[in-house]
Amino acid sequence: MHSSSPLRTVERARPLLGTTVNIRVEYADELAAHRAIDAAFAAVASVHGAMSFHEADSDLARLHRTRCGVRVQLAEQTAEVLREALKLAALSNGVFDVSIATQLVAWGLLPQPAHVNRPAPDACWRDIHLDEEHGVRLERPLWIDLGGIAKGYAVDCAIEALRAHGIDSGCVNAGGDLRTLGGGPHRIVIDTGEAAASHHPVLELGEAAVATSHSRALPDHAAAPHVHGQARTAAGRRECATVVAERCIHADALTKLVLALGPASTDLLLHYDATAYWQDADGCWTTLGTSP
Amino acid sequence: MRSRFLLIPAYALVASAPVHATVYLSVEQAQALMFPGATLTPDFVTLTPEQMKAIEKACDVNVLTPNLKAWRVSTGGWFIADQVVGKHEFIPFAVAIDAQGAVRSVEILEYRETFGDQVRNEAWRAQFVGKTHDAPLKLNSDIKNISGATLSSRHITDGVKRLLTTYALVLAAPHG
Numbered sequence: 001m002h003s004s005s006p007l008r009t010v011e012r013a014r015p016l017l018g019t020t021v022n023i024r025v026e027y028a029d030e031l032a033a034h035r036a037i038d039a040a041f042a043a044v045a046s047v048h049g050a051m052s053f054h055e056a057d058s059d060l061a062r063l064h065r066t067r068c069g070v071r072v073q074l075a076e077q078t079a080e081v082l083r084e085a086l087k088l089a090a091l092s093n094g095v096f097d098v099s100i101a102t103q104l105v106a107w108g109l110l111p112q113p114a115h116v117n118r119p120a121p122d123a124c125w126r127d128i129h130l131d132e133e134h135g136v137r138l139e140r141p142l143w144i145d146l147g148g149i150a151k152g153y154a155v156d157c158a159i160e161a162l163r164a165h166g167i168d169s170g171c172v173n174a175g176g177d178l179r180t181l182g183g184g185p186h187r188i189v190i191d192t193g194e195a196a197a198s199h200h201p202v203l204e205l206g207e208a209a210v211a212t213s214h215s216r217a218l219p220d221h222a223a224a225p226h227v228h229g230q231a232r233t234a235a236g237r238r239e240c241a242t243v244v245a246e247r248c249i250h251a252d253a254l255t256k257l258v259l260a261l262g263p264a265s266t267d268l269l270l271h272y273d274a275t276a277y278w279q280d281a282d283g284c285w286t287t288l289g290t291s292p
Numbered sequence: 293m294r295s296r297f298l299l300i301p302a303y304a305l306v307a308s309a310p311v312h313a314t315v316y317l318s319v320e321q322a323q324a325l326m327f328p329g330a331t332l333t334p335d336f337v338t339l340t341p342e343q344m345k346a347i348e349k350a351c352d353v354n355v356l357t358p359n360l361k362a363w364r365v366s367t368g369g370w371f372i373a374d375q376v377v378g379k380h381e382f383i384p385f386a387v388a389i390d391a392q393g394a395v396r397s398v399e400i401l402e403y404r405e406t407f408g409d410q411v412r413n414e415a416w417r418a419q420f421v422g423k424t425h426d427a428p429l430k431l432n433s434d435i436k437n438i439s440g441a442t443l444s445s446r447h448i449t450d451g452v453k454r455l456l457t458t459y460a461l462v463l464a465a466p467h468g
Contacts, residue, residue, distance in 0.1 A: 012316045013400040015385075015445035015452075020400060022314075034325055176439045189300075190439050198301065203439070205295040212439040242439060244295045277297055285299070292295045 007169070012037050016044050017151050019175025025162060026169040026182070036165030040158035040172060047154035050075045051146045053101060053110055060144050063136060064116040071135045079134035081146055081153050081249070088149075088253050089125040089229065091268055095260050096253060097125045097229025101145035104227065110145060117141040125229070148226070151177045152211055152252025159248075179209040179248045192216070192240040192279055201242070201277065201285070209248035213255035214240035228260040235260035238281035244292070245274035263288060314403045319373050319386065322399050323363065326388035332363040332371055335463075343462055351457035353450045362463060369396065370463055376451035378403075385448055387455050393464060398452055 010033050013022035023040050027033030052058045059078040066072050074082065088096040102119045104110040120127075123142035130136050151174045158172040159179050169182030180186040183206045190201040193216030203210060213226055215237060228235040241258035245251040250272045258265045258276045269276050269289025276288040317325065323332050337360040339347070344355040356377070363371040368391030375384045383403060388396040 011314060013314075013403060014398055015400065015448040018445060020403065020445050020448070022316075022400075022403075038325075173439075178439055188439050199299040200301075202298045202300050203295050204298065208295060210295075210439045275295060285297075287297065292297065 010034065010037070012041075014041050014044075016041070017048050017154055017174050018147075019151075021154075021158075021172070021174045023158060023162070023173075024171050025167045027167070032166065036162050036167045039165055040161040043157040043161040044154045044174070047077060047081075047150055047157055050078045051081060051150040051153075053113070053143075053145050053147065056114070060146065061113065061116070063138070064113055064143055066117075066138075068117065068138050068141050071131075071137045074134045074136055076134055077153075077157070078146075079130060079136070081150055082128070082130055082136065082144070084153075084249055085146065085149050085253070086125060086128060086130060088257070088268075091271060092229070092257055092261075094124060094126075094229045096148070096257050097227075098144045098146055098148070099124050099128070099142040100227040100229055100232070101143035103232055104145055104147075105143065110147075113143065116143070119143050148256045149249060149253040151175070152209065152248035152250070155179045155209065155248040155252075177209075177211040177248055177252045179251075180205065180207055182207060190240075190242050190277070194240075194283070197283075201279075203242070203244065203277075205244060209245050209251040210242060211245075211248060211251035211255045212240065212242040213259055216240065226256050226259050240279040242277040243269070243274050243289075244276075245272055250274060258288065265289075315401070316403070317386075317399055317401050319401065322373070322386040322401060323371055326386065326397050326399065327365050327367065327369070327371060329367075331366040333366070335362050335364045336360065337362060337462060339458075339462065346461055347454065347457050350461065351453050353454040353457075355454065355458075360458060360462070367391075370459060372455050372459075373401070374451060374455055376447040378447055383448065385451060387452055389456070389459055393456075393459060395452060395456065398448070400448065 007026045007028060009024060009026050011022060011024040013020050021044055023037050025033050025036060049055060050059050053060055055061060059074045063072045085098045101110060105112055119142045120140040123140040127139040127142055128136060155172045155174050155177055159181055162170060162181060171178055171180045171186065185204050185206060188203045188210055190212050193214045215226055226235045239259055241255045243251045243254040243258060245254065254269060254272060254274055257268050258278050262278065266288050273290050275290045275292045278286050278288055339358040339360055344358060347355050361373045365371055370389040372387045375382045384401040386399050386401055390396045
């Protein structure tokens with residue numbers, strides 16, 4: 001906050017999406033800035049409410065309670081995220097698969113949902129049928145977790161809300177999945193989860209989304225929040241992936257594919273015009289995808 | 293997306309003193325934002341040991357202090373300023389409770405968690421002093437964003453749960 005500058009900065013934070021979401025904007029009019037931030041938080045809260053695995057009245061909880069084969073009407077936003085998730089599943093041949101909730105519950109990383117259908121052991125994303133009118137039908141019972149993609153989507157919605165309120169410079173950060181507004185340059189330090197790292201990676205970018213995934217801080221066992229959708233095993237126990245893309249929904253989801261596939265994720269990154277900075281188990285960095 | 297990737301030696305990256313602290317809102321700013329136009333009257337409460345025990349039993353969250361900083365809102369409802377213990381530090385936050393006793397909004401007032409223990413550890417950093425001519429990059433002033441730090445909000449949601457229970461058992465009670 002420099003009083004000599006015509007633009008000042010305001011930053012606020014709320015507990016949402018299971019993490020701390022903070023929003024920073026540069027403003028000329030303080031009251032308008034706070035209204036914009038209020039609207040951005042409301043956008044995040046709406047995604048949280050509709051797409052939470054835990055909340056009993058979320059779209060997902062309703063779907064998990066409904067008998068197999070019966071069509072369930074989703075909110076437009078939930079349908080949009082699910083459509084992106086299914087597209088990523090098709091492109092990655094199921095390495096990205098939102099039906100991994102079953103694994104996450106079995107590993108104790110998601111709570112056991114109440115009053116739901118028991119998932120079929122071999123059900124996968126191919127059993128999810130989404131129609132054009134935002135309706136979804138499950139061919140076999142399964143549990144969907146949008147945790148690997150909805151946080152990025154919520155960040156995109158928050159950025160849109162800020163823009164709609166006339167903000168043209170700032171940043172929305174949902175626990176490491178972030179998107180910048182304005183040319184910056186914005187500097188972002190990547191927390192790779194390494195203990196006593198000798199170097200810290202720093203990204204310099206203009207208007208873009210950045211997401212980072214790793215599970216290094218977790219205890220050393222087979223369970224991890226990032227699951228290889230085909231193999232149903234933990235992905236990226238020793239690696240770290242940062243993805244830069246236009247939209248945060250893609251940056252967020254692509255980090256999981258980079259963790260699961262390493263350099264084999266290159267074509268997927270190119271498809272989304274995204275760049276990944278991938279740190280392997282030995283601590284070596286490789287740039288993948290679109291040339292930065 | 294154009295981006296530039298730099299590997300900065302850890303000794304050249306320092307957290308602004310005292311730690312990576314971000315002040316979001318003062319209590320007064322939070323009050324004005326969470327209850328616009330309303331008048332807030334302090335109604336601070338010292339919880340009795342029995343009340344503290346009852347709250348802990350009802351919500352299964354530890355009550356760390358008997359001091360409850362609560363304000364009565366002229367338009368109905370309560371504003372409570374409190375704090376929870378994060379990974380290392382206290383995190384002050386505010387809860388707005390509406391006239392029906394539901395959470396209206398939660399704002400984190402300050403965040404004092406650090407980026408990586410090794411950055412904060414003076415002794416660890418001291419070993420590199422004098423080994424670089426580069427101007428250190430400062431977290432907060434030079435680098436405002438961190439990607440990948442999964443800051444759990446669990447302790448804050450537990451704190452909100454505790455304050456809602458405190459509201460129900462103490463503030464909303466007839467002889468509260």
